[in-house]
Amino acid sequence: MSKTVFIGDREYFPNIPQIIYEGPESDNPLSFKAYESQRVIAGKTMEQHLRFAVCYWHTFCADGSDPFGPGTRVHPWDTGDSDMARARNKLDAAFEFFTKLNVPHYCFHDRDLAPEGSSVAESEANLASLVSLAKERQDATGMKLLWGTANVFSHPRYMNGAATNPDFSVVAYAGAQVKAALDATVALGGENYVFWGGREGYACLLNTNTGKELDHLAIFLTMARDYGRSIGFSGTYLIEPKPMEPMYHQYDVDAQTVIGFLRHYGLDGDFKLNIEANHATLAGHSSAHDLQMAVDAGLLGSIDANRGNAQNGWDTDQFPMDMYDCVENLLVVLAAGGLGYGGLNFDAKVRRESTDLEDLFLGHIGGMDAYARALVIADRIISDGKLAAFKASRYASFSQPHGQQFEAGELSLEALRDIAAGNPEPARVSGKQEWVESLLNDYMFS
Ligand code: XUL
Ligand code: CO
Numbered sequence: 001m002s003k004t005v006f007i008g009d010r011e012y013f014p015n016i017p018q019i020i021y022e023g024p025e026s027d028n029p030l031s032f033k034a035y036e037s038q039r040v041i042a043g044k045t046m047e048q049h050l051r052f053a054v055c056y057w058h059t060f061c062a063d064g065s066d067p068f069g070p071g072t073r074v075h076p077w078d079t080g081d082s083d084m085a086r087a088r089n090k091l092d093a094a095f096e097f098f099t100k101l102n103v104p105h106y107c108f109h110d111r112d113l114a115p116e117g118s119s120v121a122e123s124e125a126n127l128a129s130l131v132s133l134a135k136e137r138q139d140a141t142g143m144k145l146l147w148g149t150a151n152v153f154s155h156p157r158y159m160n161g162a163a164t165n166p167d168f169s170v171v172a173y174a175g176a177q178v179k180a181a182l183d184a185t186v187a188l189g190g191e192n193y194v195f196w197g198g199r200e201g202y203a204c205l206l207n208t209n210t211g212k213e214l215d216h217l218a219i220f221l222t223m224a225r226d227y228g229r230s231i232g233f234s235g236t237y238l239i240e241p242k243p244m245e246p247m248y249h250q251y252d253v254d255a256q257t258v259i260g261f262l263r264h265y266g267l268d269g270d271f272k273l274n275i276e277a278n279h280a281t282l283a284g285h286s287s288a289h290d291l292q293m294a295v296d297a298g299l300l301g302s303i304d305a306n307r308g309n310a311q312n313g314w315d316t317d318q319f320p321m322d323m324y325d326c327v328e329n330l331l332v333v334l335a336a337g338g339l340g341y342g343g344l345n346f347d348a349k350v351r352r353e354s355t356d357l358e359d360l361f362l363g364h365i366g367g368m369d370a371y372a373r374a375l376v377i378a379d380r381i382i383s384d385g386k387l388a389a390f391k392a393s394r395y396a397s398f399s400q401p402h403g404q405q406f407e408a409g410e411l412s413l414e415a416l417r418d419i420a421a422g423n424p425e426p427a428r429v430s431g432k433q434e435w436v437e438s439l440l441n442d443y444m445f446s
Pocket of ligand 2: 196240276304347
């Protein structure tokens with residue numbers, strides 16, 4: 001696959017060269033210290049294992065604005081005499097960025113790519129126009145779409161939700177948008193399609209019929225699934241759990257909530273989960289926990305790789321730099337056989353105070369190196385087998401006759417009582433948390 005360094009008629013990052021692997025000794029911040037795309041680990045290249053994706057919204061749309069002040073970054077692609085001209089410039093900047101960073105995938109919301117028009121038809125035409133340009137850019141660079149999605153949460157019409165809005169006319173608008181976003185995803189060969197709940201939740205129980213809203217959500221998702229399949233989408237639909245922000249209560253609280261929802265409404269054959277690290281921590285879990293819950297249910301689809309702020313717990317969408325998080329996440333993923341058609345999407349933004357254009361590169365390079373290092377460490381832990389053997393040893397009694405009968409569903413509660421009555425008080429078996437944590441440290445630093 002040959003990649004050109006920049007695409008279109010203007011270079012948006014003139015001071016940024018092609019980012020290459022220079023190794024741990026390099027003091028060039030614009031190089032990879034650990035990510036060697038073609039290095040083989042356990043039979044696959046780093047690129048194949050990690051399947052990195054750049055997200056369009058944080059990297060090319062967000063300018064650092066927060067509820068207390070305007071943006072702090074000026075984007076050279078935000079010039080042009082119309083919204084559509086600016087959108088085309090942004091696309092060129094994005095493909096230059098992807099190419100220079102050497103990531104294989106990207107992700108977008110419909111409205112990141114093209115502006116909303118003054119009617120449904122105009123919005124559809126805007127998106128279709130940018131999609132055909134993106135298709136050309138994909139063909140020229142070899143870039144692939146990890147997933148597409150619809151932003152059905154920013155426009156004021158969605159203030160009470162999209163699929164769960166109490167007003168049917170808003171639900172219909174959300175349907176129009178999701179239809180067009182599915183068309184775009186299929187046109188660009190997207191491997192997955194994401195539904196993040198956005199404002200699918202509520203602020204006040206006194207004015208909300210939650211049972212009706214959950215049914216509506218399932219009906220809407222079923223329609224979207226059927227439409228996607230009817231136009232040839234063979235990829236995976238993904239639900240991205242999040243407990244709050246922007247709503248006070250969101251329906252897709254965490255992995256286990258979404259797994260229960262999908263199973264209840266019979267959607268678990270087509271839908272899997274997109275686990276975002278910072279959403280899991282916002283729900284009071286670790287990201288490894290939510291990943292493990294998804295794996296246990298056979299429903300891990302993809303990952304939004306980022307991290308939160310340990311002090312305030314908010315959804316701060318920082319780049320994933322915490323090595324323990326990255327290793328623990330990859331331990332779960334590798335033990336489950338990998339990401340499949342999912343990937344590691346950097347749903348992450350540079351800080352409001354990081355105002356140089358190169359900071360966009362530095363954030364991604366740091367995240368890619370963190371996950372590349374984590375891949376090497378996690379693979380070493382798994383190949384060594386010590387942790388897995390200890391974990392398995394804790395369940396050894398279930399390989400004994402009574403344990404086997406229990407797992408096979410052959411014992412009753414009365415039988416458990418009789419076994420207990422015939423046995424002495426169980427010996428206490430240490431869980432050895434301190435030892436396993438120290439073992440992890442040994443792998444991290446050896
Ligand atoms: C919001 C979030 C979204 C989804 C896509 O917290 O994570 O950007 O990833 O809609
Ligand atoms: Co996300």
